[in-house]
Amino acid sequence: xxxxxxxxxxxxxxxxxxxxxxxxxxxxxxxxxxxxxxxxxxxxxxxxxxxxxxxxxxxxxxxxxxxxxxxxxxxxxxxxxxxxxxxxxxxxxxxxxxxxxxxxxxxxxxxxxxxxxxxxxxxxxxxxxxxxxxxxxxxxxxxxxxxxxxxxxxxxxxxxxxxxxxxxxxxxxxxxxxxxxxxxxxxxxxxxxxxxxxxxxxxxxxxxxxxxxxxxxxxxxxxxxxxxxxxxxxxxxxxxxxxxxxxxxxxxxxxxxxxxxxxxxxxxxxxxxxxxxxxxxxxxxxxxxxxxxxxxxxxxxxxxxxxxxxxxxxxxxxxxxxxxxxxxxxxxxxxxxxxxxxxxxxxxxxxxxxxxxxxxxxxxxxxxxxxxxxxxxxxxxxxxxxxxxxxxxxxxxxxxxxxxxxxxxxxxxxxxxxxxxxxxxxxxxxxxxxxxxxxxxxxxxx
Numbered sequence: 001x002x003x004x005x006x007x008x009x010x011x012x013x014x015x016x017x018x019x020x021x022x023x024x025x026x027x028x029x030x031x032x033x034x035x036x037x038x039x040x041x042x043x044x045x046x047x048x049x050x051x052x053x054x055x056x057x058x059x060x061x062x063x064x065x066x067x068x069x070x071x072x073x074x075x076x077x078x079x080x081x082x083x084x085x086x087x088x089x090x091x092x093x094x095x096x097x098x099x100x101x102x103x104x105x106x107x108x109x110x111x112x113x114x115x116x117x118x119x120x121x122x123x124x125x126x127x128x129x130x131x132x133x134x135x136x137x138x139x140x141x142x143x144x145x146x147x148x149x150x151x152x153x154x155x156x157x158x159x160x161x162x163x164x165x166x167x168x169x170x171x172x173x174x175x176x177x178x179x180x181x182x183x184x185x186x187x188x189x190x191x192x193x194x195x196x197x198x199x200x201x202x203x204x205x206x207x208x209x210x211x212x213x214x215x216x217x218x219x220x221x222x223x224x225x226x227x228x229x230x231x232x233x234x235x236x237x238x239x240x241x242x243x244x245x246x247x248x249x250x251x252x253x254x255x256x257x258x259x260x261x262x263x264x265x266x267x268x269x270x271x272x273x274x275x276x277x278x279x280x281x282x283x284x285x286x287x288x289x290x291x292x293x294x295x296x297x298x299x300x301x302x303x304x305x306x307x308x309x310x311x312x313x314x315x316x317x318x319x320x321x322x323x324x325x326x327x328x329x330x331x332x333x334x335x336x337x338x339x340x341x342x343x344x345x346x347x348x349x350x351x352x353x354x355x356x357x358x359x360x361x362x363x364x365x366x367x368x369x370x371x372x373x374x375x376x377x378x379x380x381x382x383x384x385x386x387x388x389x390x391x392x393x394x395x396x397x398x399x400x401x402x403x404x405x406x407x408x409x410x411x412x413x414x415x416x417x418x419x420x421x422x423x424x425x426x427x428x429x430x431x432x433x434x435x436x437x438x439x440x441x442x443x444x445x446x
Contacts, residue, residue: 030056056097059141061145094143100136102135123151127178169183175198200228245318266326335378381427401439
């Protein structure tokens with residue numbers, strides 16, 4: 001059977017590991033994004049954007065048995081880019097706006113399976129369903145997704161050392177990129193997976209003190225460089241997490257005062273953090289994640305939240321021995337003529353900045369403070385978003401991104417967004433910078 005939508009949302013919020021968004025809504029007007037590049041925003045600037053019309057690809061989605069598919073993501077790839085849309089509940093339909101071109105279609109579908117022990121298994125599978133589909137006009141194309149294949153059983157113990165907790169989740173990702181599953185563990189785990197070969201990583205979360213507002217660290221650790229092959233025979237696969245050393249310190253502002261709230265990010269120096277160039281995150285719900293260098297492969301990734309209401313600016317992270325790139329992510333409240341105010345990242349702020357700091361090599365416990373540079377003044381981007389007939393487009397998302405802020409020598413990634421008003425107008429406060437990419441996303445894509 002298929003997993004319930006609220007369960008999918010919970011997993012996505014907990015782990016931020018789902019490589020396809022599951023909550024995209026319909027672009028009812030069949031409009032396409034519009035973007036301007038290399039905009040100088042060192043002073044207030046007006047940027048008007050017109051959204052071009054797209055062609056509509058639509059249809060229904062069913063399994064090979066004929067069962068309706070109520071939840072999932074359709075991805076359409078061409079040589080010029082990638083577009084995504086959700087499969088809508090109820091009638092299992094989809095609708096996506098595309099420019100004319102030739103597309104390969106891929107469906108990513110969540111399944112929920114339970115064996116005779118009633119242990120639930122969450123499996124997310126991606127399948128190529130159509131190749132070389134030419135779109136020159138509005139097109140109807142019904143899609144068929146394969147049934148959930150036979151599953152094999154994997155069990156084992158998770159052994160943990162040092163300050164790492166005894167609970168968490170394992171993530172199994174197939175080496176061919178078609179399947180992943182998330183399995184909770186408390187010392188021991190049981191997973192039922194499609195027959196395939198998998199890489200394994202662990203998600204770990206711990207708090208340093210009691211209470212909901214305590215500082216917390218979330219870690220993604222590649223636990224074994226060797227892949228595990230699941231077959232028809234039940235197998236035992238014990239997971240040993242590496243020993244850790246402590247990285248700790250204080251996040252400081254430009255005058256040496258503690259800076260909070262903030263998120264400290266450590267990524268293994270040898271990790272592959274390259275985001276495929278054809279994936280444009282700016283009109284997708286996970287755009288903010290694209291600011292932070294989450295590795296697609298490598299040995300470790302951790303981030304530390306200081307906890308709601310924290311003012312001390314301190315952080316503490318258990319890390320496997322190795323070299324790491326450090327960075328600080330800040331949520332910002334920007335108002336013209338005022339100094340940027342820090343806000344909790346969990347509140348989904350309209351402005352986020354990730355600042356790359358330094359590299360550190362860990363063989364033993366290390367204390368290292370992180371000095372965040374002064375941020376430039378706030379300036380305003382404003383304008384009007386319309387369709388090709390000049391009619392205003394309400395509730396479009398306007399997203400501004402840059403890696404070049406005035407007076408900041410660190411490597412940075414900055415993103416700000418706002419929705420258009422009923423008359424298509426918008427006002428978006430940003431940090432003074434150059435080489436901004438400013439994009440308008442049709443309603444429903446963010």
